[in-house]
Amino acid sequence: GNSVTQMEGPVTLSEEAFLTINCTYTATGYPSLFWYVQYPGEGLQLLLKATKADDKGSNKGFEATYRKETTSFHLEKGSVQVSDSAVYFCALYGGATNKLIFGTGTLLAVQP
């Protein structure tokens, strides 16, 4: 069945450092891929998405490219800020299950 694997955290970075959070997926067909962000005590917010191979989703300086050949959707940001500290979830939607499948989440802590 469909699944999402993302790197375990926590990821601790200094302000202005480069961020990569790895995400790979297993799915039949051509799923849509998403990154959601969850700030402390809050629900999830959509950060970015990509619906087909080679699409690049971007928002607030974050980017992720849908790589079908490597079944990956890694999240990147060139210069993180303290305000980026949150839990990031990679997710996919598609196939016969009609469900949004989440990875386990990666906690990002950015220090000043």
Next chain:
Amino acid sequence: GAVVSQHPSRVICKSGTSVKIECRSLDFQATTMFWYRQFPKQSLMLMATSNEGSKATYEQGVEKDKFLINHASLTLSTLTVTSAHPEDSSFYICSARRQGAGSNQPQHFGDGTRLSIL
């Protein structure tokens, strides 16, 4: 943008109490809403899919009689945790998909409800 409102944000109550959580789509109609449960430091677990005007579809292992879902209108779904016990303590999050949106369109999430059963 689309907004989903979830209420209450936090509930603390005694064991045996039934608790109702509301999920509203504020600026769009949602034929389908989803209820998730999130354990500490873990991912979201889909509990059930709520369909307007019909019965909810529950995931395997989720007790239908324990977690009652009602989706009476295109903007409101409720989750009632019946006779709650300490093991039901968790963070519950709802989401909604805009009516007519394709399956590749994102769900919009509420801010969650922290349920604590004493």
